[in-house]
Amino acid sequence: MAYCEEREGSEDVVKLCIAIATKDKPPAADNFEPDPNEPAIGFVYLMKSGQYYKLGRTNAAGRREYELAIQMPQKLMTVHTIRTDDPVGIEAYWHQRFRMKRQNGEWFDLDAADIKAFQRRKFM
Numbered sequence: 400m401a402y403c404e405e406r407e408g409s410e411d412v413v414k415l416c417i418a419i420a421t422k423d424k425p426p427a428a429d430n431f432e433p434d435p436n437e438p439a440i441g442f443v444y445l446m447k448s449g450q451y452y453k454l455g456r457t458n459a460a461g462r463r464e465y466e467l468a469i470q471m472p473q474k475l476m477t478v479h480t481i482r483t484d485d486p487v488g489i490e491a492y493w494h495q496r497f498r499m500k501r502q503n504g505e506w507f508d509l510d511a512a513d514i515k516a517f518q519r520r521k522f523m
Contacts, residue, residue: 441486456486
């Protein structure tokens with residue numbers, strides 16, 4: 400197309416190229432607006448470092464583990480993630496459920512039964 404744009408008498412070819420180039424073209428990323436009727440999918444995760452567990456939410460579970468791992472003095476591992484269309488609400492539910500075991504911030508001292516309860520959920 401660029402070649403034809405530089406040559407006189409090739410206007411018809413440029414028009415054809417433009418038509419082909421724009422046909423079925425996905426919307427530009429900067430013009431993309433999420434559908435407000437579609438729920439946003441996210442994750443509520445449970446990670447372990449040392450003897451404590453971190454309970455939080457993210458829209459990218461793998462990325463969040465990496466972000467946290469570089470800040471921790473001990474190895475961090477993901478125990479389980481729950482896929483959800485309500486990450487804020489589901490995270491709040493688990494924080495409330497484990498409130499008596501909270502240590503600091505989003506860190507908890509959980510036992511095996513707590514972990515199993517969290518792991519039973521795949522989607523909420």
